[in-house]
Amino acid sequence: MANKIPDVHFLAPRVKTSRLTRRALLAGFGVAGLGALSACGRNTKMAASPATDGKLESKLNLYSWGDYDSPDLIQAFKSKYDVLVQVDSYGSNEELVAKLSTSRGTSGYDVVVPTGANIPQMLEHDLLQELDLDLIPNFKHMDPNFTNQYFDPDNKYSVCKAWGTTGFVYDTTKITHTMKSWQDFIDTAQKEAAGTTSLLEDPWEVSAIALSALGYSLNTQDDKELEEARTIVIDQLAPNTKAYIGNVATGMIQGSFTLLQAFNGDARQGLSEVSNPEDWKFVFPTPSANLWTDCWAIATGAPHPDSAHAFINQMISPETAVEQLDYIGYPIGTKGLAEQAKKADLDEQDLIFPSQKVLDRLEPSKQTPADQIRTKIFADAQARSGA
Template sequence: MSEMAGRIPDVHFLAPRAASTRLSRRALLAGFGVVGLGALSACGRNTTMAASPPTDGELESKLNLYSWGDYDNPELIEAFKAKNDVLVQVDSYGSNEELIAKLSTSRGTSGYDVVVPTGSNIPQMLKHDLLQELDLDLIPNFTHMDPNFTHQYFDPDNTYSICKAWGTTGFVYNTKKITHEMTSWQDFIDTAQKEAAGTTSLLEDPWEVSAIALAALGYSLNTQDEKELEEARRVVLDKLAPNTKAYIGNVATGMIQGSFTLLQAFNGDARQGLSEAADPENWKFVFPTPSANLWMDCWAIATGAQHPDSAHAFINQMISPETAVEQLDYIGYPIGTKGLAEQAKKAELDEQDLIFPAQKVLDRLEPSKQTPADQIRTKIYADAQARSGA
């Protein structure tokens, strides 16, 4: 794919992209949410933001996309360019914090049109006027979106955002080394202390690490209750941290290396690991009870975007049912369109059960939120790393 992208004459990647889709966009996400709040503190509501020109239905000749590295199929970008005669420039970032800092300091003059924040960051971004309203009349493919991924807490009416990609968190284990059935986060905690002691890995994400303990304790994954977080802290530090070998983002690499038997993982990353492991039949992924994160990256338009018509048209193409399977196959995670599971089945994509959790799993997921208690989660995470010797 990378060589093919290099031959596209009118798609200019202004920053280095990931070497391949094997380095998941989720694997890049660390230090969840904490720096982002700090970056926003420099941009208050009283700051004058540059205005975007009104939409008039005429596509501008240019579009500036600011997104995660290697997070769109270059063939689809080229198809948009060819159809509409629009020069597409793509710049990339490695974290929500980097995106937020760029938009907040530029005050609407960043030059970017379409951006891709994670949903949990959107409420804070809206407080600081970093995103502008979408005109859904210019995005008719919104009618094809799966209701599981519309009207989320961070944007109830999809006024500012539309799902680009989504996934959840669970764990994968080696069934040759761990022979009993595992179904819950409590199973994860118990096994980390027994069969998987010293061969367990956790994600490089404070929210996700605390969520293991909070779920096992029966608490909301987004709790701000200090007593509940203290209970979770004890579980993480006393039961998980001493038995954790590493905190890693690229779970696929951990599976391939063979030195881990139990790994907390995003579902799409686990699928990558299964596709590359020498012994995929010995690994099993679990969507654990009672709950886990439902994360969502979203299409949005930056405040002050100078090419709003092209921005709307681009988003409309990228959520089209006709492009959904191509996007899924390239980035490794599904986009939020209806009927994608059926399309993936026809396309005979591998490990479809890892891409598409059953509805009963979706119904119990809890989307992550940014709260002041993220500072507590970050301290838990730092102390856990120290306890593990990581």
């Protein structure tokens, strides 16, 4: 096995798991150059085979975020079903949508991974085909918190692949008071963390800080409410923001930031890499924050639909859930995963699994015409910050 090259091809080199962030890709992704990955040395369990009309197609084309699945699990799928897996990566939902839109059902891709907020737009343009849940029997293991979402009420087109939320992490040696809310974040950014604050490189998330502190819906389209949020972002946050970054872990390691808006899994990664994790604290802030969901889906015109269903079924299997969580840093939406993670003794489990009380107050992001206003707020904030 040591000399055998597996039929799993990545268009970017495999890099260390520790550098993974939800949306921050290192240089090299999307650049041609095939790398081979081996599953040697890992005992990867496989779920029961789904019911299909016959033998699976011999190939599967996966188009996903860079380094967003354990190569060992992909190799295990290939070995079990004798399916060659080709993996291409993209860096944004916009890139995915553009690729599928221009190909008009002839992209050649089978499985894709859009963020939930983008699915209504993709359905409007017929970019995704219906799933046959009979071919995904592991769907029965999905947590109800992450099924029947607003963007796909009956899971006709998507299944949760990973989920998370947004909060902030702060250095308790520099910020000594307890922080609980987005208002605390705004106030502290103007005081102890002035000039050492970072915001996410995401217009929706940045506006959400102010909207939440004001008590408004994070998806509001009201001009007056958005103008109030703009005032906070431009006049209170932007002048005190040092950078807009996606790789929060790097920001924590550099030591030049004391307050960072962060996705929970990325903050967990940072805590695993800094030399002084005991000095940092992550907050699931009140009153609300985003509940994002990335989803498995099948592209319209997928040339290998049976293999696509079998692959999705495998990747949401309870038997592989902990390995996926350990690799990507985010839960995959299966029931009982918190208990499995506890048995596996994974680090910082409280950052991976917010309580049901926290989940109940989160608000999933949506695409609306007001996104243009949020984009303008973000651009003006960056200009005010000198970023």
